[in-house]
Amino acid sequence: MSDPTLSPAATVPWPIERTARRIGHYRWWEMRLFELVGAWARSVPEPQVAARLGDHSHRHGWHAELWGDLIPELDHLSADRVVAAPDGLDGLVEVLEGGSDADTCDRLVGVYRVVVPRLVAAYGHHLDHTLAATDGPTIRVLRLALSDLAEDLQHAERLVQGLISTPDDVERVASRAREIETIIVSAGGICGSDTLG
Secondary structure: OOOOOEOOOOOOOOOHHHHHHHHHHHHHHHHHHHHHHHHHHHHOOOHHHHHHHHHHHHHHHHHHHHHHHHOOOEOOEOHHHHOOOOOOOOOHHHHHHOOOOOOHHHHHHHHHHHHHHHHHHHHHHHHOOOEHHHHHHHHHHHHHHHHHHHHHHHHHHHHHHHHOOOHHHHHHHHHHHHHHHHHHHHHOOOOOOOOOO
Protein backbone atom coordinates (compact mmCIF):
# COMPACT_ATOMS: atom_id res chain seq x y z
CA MET A 1 0.00 0.00 0.00
CA SER A 2 1.35 3.43 -0.91
CA ASP A 3 1.99 6.15 1.64
CA PRO A 4 -1.00 8.53 1.56
CA THR A 5 1.20 11.48 2.56
CA LEU A 6 3.10 11.33 -0.72
CA SER A 7 1.79 12.61 -4.02
CA PRO A 8 1.70 10.03 -6.86
CA ALA A 9 5.14 8.80 -7.91
CA ALA A 10 6.81 11.00 -5.28
CA THR A 11 10.50 10.56 -4.70
CA VAL A 12 12.28 12.91 -2.32
CA PRO A 13 10.81 16.33 -1.51
CA TRP A 14 13.02 19.19 -2.66
CA PRO A 15 14.96 21.43 -0.30
CA ILE A 16 13.27 24.75 0.39
CA GLU A 17 15.84 26.73 -1.64
CA ARG A 18 15.19 24.65 -4.76
CA THR A 19 11.44 24.95 -4.23
CA ALA A 20 11.75 28.73 -3.86
CA ARG A 21 13.72 29.04 -7.09
CA ARG A 22 11.28 26.81 -8.98
CA ILE A 23 8.26 28.73 -7.75
CA GLY A 24 10.06 31.95 -8.67
CA HIS A 25 10.56 30.62 -12.21
CA TYR A 26 6.90 29.58 -12.38
CA ARG A 27 5.81 33.06 -11.33
CA TRP A 28 8.14 34.62 -13.91
CA TRP A 29 6.76 32.40 -16.70
CA GLU A 30 3.13 32.94 -15.76
CA MET A 31 3.66 36.72 -15.63
CA ARG A 32 5.34 36.69 -19.06
CA LEU A 33 2.56 34.55 -20.52
CA PHE A 34 -0.07 36.85 -18.97
CA GLU A 35 1.57 39.84 -20.68
CA LEU A 36 2.36 38.15 -23.98
CA VAL A 37 -0.93 36.34 -24.52
CA GLY A 38 -2.85 39.37 -23.27
CA ALA A 39 -1.14 41.61 -25.82
CA TRP A 40 -1.97 39.13 -28.58
CA ALA A 41 -5.60 39.05 -27.47
CA ARG A 42 -5.76 42.77 -28.28
CA SER A 43 -3.91 42.56 -31.59
CA VAL A 44 -4.67 39.34 -33.50
CA PRO A 45 -7.12 39.79 -36.38
CA GLU A 46 -9.12 36.59 -35.72
CA PRO A 47 -11.94 37.35 -33.23
CA GLN A 48 -12.30 33.76 -32.01
CA VAL A 49 -8.57 33.59 -31.28
CA ALA A 50 -8.61 36.96 -29.52
CA ALA A 51 -11.46 35.91 -27.23
CA ARG A 52 -9.76 32.65 -26.26
CA LEU A 53 -6.40 34.33 -25.66
CA GLY A 54 -8.05 36.88 -23.38
CA ASP A 55 -9.32 34.04 -21.18
CA HIS A 56 -5.92 32.35 -21.18
CA SER A 57 -4.15 35.58 -20.28
CA HIS A 58 -6.34 36.06 -17.21
CA ARG A 59 -5.58 32.52 -16.06
CA HIS A 60 -1.84 33.11 -16.40
CA GLY A 61 -2.19 36.29 -14.37
CA TRP A 62 -4.04 34.44 -11.64
CA HIS A 63 -1.46 31.64 -11.60
CA ALA A 64 1.29 34.26 -11.24
CA GLU A 65 -0.48 35.70 -8.20
CA LEU A 66 -0.88 32.26 -6.65
CA TRP A 67 2.80 31.47 -7.17
CA GLY A 68 3.77 34.83 -5.71
CA ASP A 69 1.89 33.98 -2.53
CA LEU A 70 3.79 30.68 -2.22
CA ILE A 71 7.37 31.91 -2.53
CA PRO A 72 9.04 30.97 0.77
CA GLU A 73 10.42 33.85 2.82
CA LEU A 74 14.09 33.04 3.33
CA ASP A 75 16.66 35.40 4.86
CA HIS A 76 19.30 34.40 2.33
CA LEU A 77 17.03 34.21 -0.73
CA SER A 78 14.57 37.04 -1.32
CA ALA A 79 11.48 36.81 -3.49
CA ASP A 80 12.95 39.51 -5.74
CA ARG A 81 15.92 37.26 -6.47
CA VAL A 82 13.95 34.12 -7.26
CA VAL A 83 11.32 35.67 -9.55
CA ALA A 84 13.56 35.78 -12.59
CA ALA A 85 14.04 34.24 -15.99
CA PRO A 86 15.69 30.83 -15.84
CA ASP A 87 19.31 30.93 -16.98
CA GLY A 88 19.54 31.12 -20.76
CA LEU A 89 15.87 32.01 -21.32
CA ASP A 90 15.72 35.73 -20.62
CA GLY A 91 15.55 36.54 -24.35
CA LEU A 92 12.99 33.87 -25.24
CA VAL A 93 9.99 36.15 -24.73
CA GLU A 94 11.21 38.41 -27.54
CA VAL A 95 11.53 35.38 -29.81
CA LEU A 96 8.01 34.28 -28.86
CA GLU A 97 6.68 37.74 -29.72
CA GLY A 98 7.97 37.13 -33.22
CA GLY A 99 8.15 40.75 -34.31
CA SER A 100 5.67 42.62 -36.46
CA ASP A 101 5.75 40.05 -39.29
CA ALA A 102 4.71 37.08 -37.11
CA ASP A 103 1.25 35.78 -37.83
CA THR A 104 -1.22 34.36 -35.35
CA CYS A 105 -0.31 30.75 -36.06
CA ASP A 106 3.42 31.36 -35.49
CA ARG A 107 2.67 32.98 -32.16
CA LEU A 108 0.32 30.24 -31.00
CA VAL A 109 2.73 27.47 -31.98
CA GLY A 110 5.62 28.89 -29.94
CA VAL A 111 3.52 29.19 -26.80
CA TYR A 112 1.09 26.28 -27.06
CA ARG A 113 3.12 23.61 -28.80
CA VAL A 114 6.39 24.29 -26.96
CA VAL A 115 6.33 26.57 -23.90
CA VAL A 116 3.08 25.54 -22.23
CA PRO A 117 3.65 21.76 -22.71
CA ARG A 118 7.10 22.16 -21.18
CA LEU A 119 5.62 24.14 -18.28
CA VAL A 120 3.06 21.35 -17.80
CA ALA A 121 5.91 18.81 -17.65
CA ALA A 122 7.77 20.95 -15.09
CA TYR A 123 4.65 21.30 -12.93
CA GLY A 124 4.05 17.55 -13.09
CA HIS A 125 7.66 16.83 -12.16
CA HIS A 126 7.40 19.21 -9.22
CA LEU A 127 4.19 17.51 -8.08
CA ASP A 128 6.14 14.24 -7.97
CA HIS A 129 8.50 15.86 -5.44
CA THR A 130 5.96 17.12 -2.94
CA LEU A 131 4.87 15.84 0.43
CA ALA A 132 1.24 16.33 1.39
CA ALA A 133 2.11 17.04 5.03
CA THR A 134 4.32 20.02 4.17
CA ASP A 135 3.45 21.08 0.62
CA GLY A 136 -0.36 21.22 0.68
CA PRO A 137 -0.71 24.75 -0.77
CA THR A 138 1.90 24.05 -3.47
CA ILE A 139 0.17 20.80 -4.41
CA ARG A 140 -3.16 22.62 -4.74
CA VAL A 141 -1.70 25.32 -7.00
CA LEU A 142 0.17 22.78 -9.11
CA ARG A 143 -2.99 20.74 -9.65
CA LEU A 144 -5.08 23.82 -10.41
CA ALA A 145 -2.51 25.17 -12.87
CA LEU A 146 -2.16 21.76 -14.53
CA SER A 147 -5.92 21.55 -14.99
CA ASP A 148 -6.14 25.07 -16.43
CA LEU A 149 -3.20 24.55 -18.78
CA ALA A 150 -4.57 21.23 -20.05
CA GLU A 151 -7.80 22.98 -20.99
CA ASP A 152 -5.91 25.89 -22.57
CA LEU A 153 -3.83 23.47 -24.64
CA GLN A 154 -6.97 21.84 -26.03
CA HIS A 155 -8.42 25.23 -27.01
CA ALA A 156 -5.17 26.41 -28.54
CA GLU A 157 -4.59 23.24 -30.53
CA ARG A 158 -8.00 23.60 -32.16
CA LEU A 159 -7.12 27.20 -33.03
CA VAL A 160 -3.74 26.20 -34.49
CA GLN A 161 -5.27 23.42 -36.56
CA GLY A 162 -7.84 25.86 -37.90
CA LEU A 163 -5.04 28.17 -39.05
CA ILE A 164 -3.00 25.48 -40.85
CA SER A 165 -4.35 24.97 -44.34
CA THR A 166 -1.43 24.27 -46.70
CA PRO A 167 1.72 22.11 -46.78
CA ASP A 168 3.73 25.34 -46.52
CA ASP A 169 1.87 26.15 -43.28
CA VAL A 170 2.83 22.73 -41.91
CA GLU A 171 6.51 23.32 -42.66
CA ARG A 172 6.42 26.85 -41.20
CA VAL A 173 4.77 25.61 -37.99
CA ALA A 174 7.32 22.80 -37.61
CA SER A 175 10.18 25.24 -38.16
CA ARG A 176 8.77 27.66 -35.59
CA ALA A 177 8.38 24.91 -32.99
CA ARG A 178 11.97 23.73 -33.65
CA GLU A 179 13.28 27.28 -33.20
CA ILE A 180 11.64 27.70 -29.78
CA GLU A 181 12.39 24.14 -28.67
CA THR A 182 16.08 24.56 -29.53
CA ILE A 183 16.40 27.64 -27.33
CA ILE A 184 14.76 25.88 -24.38
CA VAL A 185 16.80 22.69 -24.80
CA SER A 186 20.00 24.73 -24.97
CA ALA A 187 19.08 26.28 -21.61
CA GLY A 188 18.49 22.85 -20.08
CA GLY A 189 14.71 23.16 -19.86
CA ILE A 190 11.87 25.58 -19.21
CA CYS A 191 13.10 26.19 -15.64
CA GLY A 192 16.81 25.89 -16.39
CA SER A 193 19.24 23.03 -16.11
CA ASP A 194 17.41 21.06 -13.41
CA THR A 195 13.91 21.31 -14.90
CA LEU A 196 13.25 17.57 -14.92
CA GLY A 197 15.97 16.56 -12.48
